[in-house]
Structure formats: structure tokens, C-alpha cells
Amino acid sequence: MTTDKLVTCVWFDLGQAREAATFYAGLFPDSHVGAVQASPADNPSMAQGEELTVEFTVLGQPFLGLNGGPNFVPNEAVSFMVLTDDQAETDRYWDAIVGNGGAESACGWCKDRWGFSWQITPRVLMAAMADPDRAAAKRAMEAMMTMHKIDVAAIERAWRGETAA
Numbered sequence: 001m002t003t004d005k006l007v008t009c010v011w012f013d014l015g016q017a018r019e020a021a022t023f024y025a026g027l028f029p030d031s032h033v034g035a036v037q038a039s040p041a042d043n044p045s046m047a048q049g050e051e052l053t054v055e056f057t058v059l060g061q062p063f064l065g066l067n068g069g070p071n072f073v074p075n076e077a078v079s080f081m082v083l084t085d086d087q088a089e090t091d092r093y094w095d096a097i098v099g100n101g102g103a104e105s106a107c108g109w110c111k112d113r114w115g116f117s118w119q120i121t122p123r124v125l126m127a128a129m130a131d132p133d134r135a136a137a138k139r140a141m142e143a144m145m146t147m148h149k150i151d152v153a154a155i156e157r158a159w160r161g162e163t164a165a
Contacts, residue, residue, distance in 0.1 A: 008061070012065055013069060014069050016114055018036060018054045027096050032057050039051075080116065087152040098110050100112070107150075108144065108147065128156075128159040137159075
């Protein structure tokens, strides 16, 4: 059982928590699948003994996957933001999520095959949008608004006020 004070509980359809936890743990560093708990009693979603929860860690953050059933589905109101250091890392995470049954969205957002939203966000984008030169920040944000997966070089060019070659 986790000893962390705050753990995010992520609701999955029946039987999908371990599959998702295993995928996430294989994709991100400092990630693993932990304890699995069976339901101690029959409940509206499952019979006693079926897999109820899966503890897992993604990028050092603890989660609890709950096999709760189809009653609730993820939406964009909550997303997982992963800050990346370069284009290769951005590509690796984005391509793994989208390429394994996920879907692209706009502005660095994508969804995994379980419906959870991820923001694969290069640190350079965050730096550009926080630039005290508000015109430079605006250029970077406007460039980002045209993208699905973030193009680091294009953000850097926009930030500097350069046009694409």
C-alpha cells in the first residue's frame, strides 16, 4: 500500500488499469507497476476477487488505477503534462501514446487509448510563453496554436522572430 499523502486515483473501465499502468511504466522513466488489490467483496462493478486497484508510478508520481467500470470516462478537464527537454523526447512520448491506439489533438495534446489526455510539452515552449518580451511570447504561442505535436525548432524560430526557411 502506498505511503504517499496524495495519490491521484485514475478510473478505468473494468480490467484496464493494469494494462494502462504497464504501458505507462514501459514508456516513462522512474515509473513502475506496484501492488494489485483484488476486491474484498462483491460490488456494483465486479465480483469478489476480481482486480479492483493497481498501484503505479509515472515519472515518480504515484497513481492508483481503479477498475471502476464504464460509468465515468476521462475528459480534457484533467490532463497529464509531461515536460520534455528536446524534440527526440517529445517525439518518443507523443508517438508512443498516439501510435498505441491514441489520438492527436491540438497544441501538444493527445489522448491515450484509455481516453486520458496528455500534454507533451517541450520546456522551450514554456520558457518562450513566459518570456517578459510579450511580443516574443505571443509569436511562440501563435506558432504553437497551429501545431498538433510541438515542433521545437519552429517554436524557437517563432520565439526569435525568424520565419521558416
